[in-house]
Amino acid sequence: MTKDSSMADAIYIKGVAVTKYKRSAVKVSEEWPSKYSKFLVQLDDGLELSITDKRRLAKVRLLANPTSVSPISELHPNALLEPMTVEEFAASLAKKKITIKPLLLDQV
Numbered sequence: 001m002t003k004d005s006s007m008a009d010a011i012y013i014k015g016v017a018v019t020k021y022k023r024s025a026v027k028v029s030e031e032w033p034s035k036y037s038k039f040l041v042q043l044d045d046g047l048e049l050s051i052t053d054k055r056r057l058a059k060v061r062l063l064a065n066p067t068s069v070s071p072i073s074e075l076h077p078n079a080l081l082e083p084m085t086v087e088e089f090a091a092s093l094a095k096k097k098i099t100i101k102p103l104l105l106d107q108v
Contacts, residue, residue: 009038009058014048 014032033040038053039060051060066072077084084092096103 009051009053009055012050012052014050 012034032048033050034052036052036054037050038056038058039051041049041051043049051058061069063069093103096106
């Protein structure tokens with residue numbers, strides 16, 4: 001494992017190089033899965049994914065219908081899959097009297 005101080009957790013794909021712009025807990029040349037692996041997924045086509053968690057704070061839950069359980073059930077619709085009309089967007093912006101940046105960043 002790399003000895004960096006990175007606190008980021010990540011999903012790694014076996015055989016796929018880690019991005020160059022971020023420090024990583026996994027090096028391609030090292031043992032698979034890493035010692036920080038919290039969860040390993042092996043698909044029928046041979047693809048392997050590893051979720052690493054150096055701090056051991058992550059939770060992994062397998063659910064039959066994840067959209068029915070909090071916190072996922074509390075998320076807003078996906079803008080790409082369920083686009084809003086202009087009228088719906090304008091109405092959602094008009095609900096609160098705050099400046100635009102906090103309004104757009106508000107995920108609740």
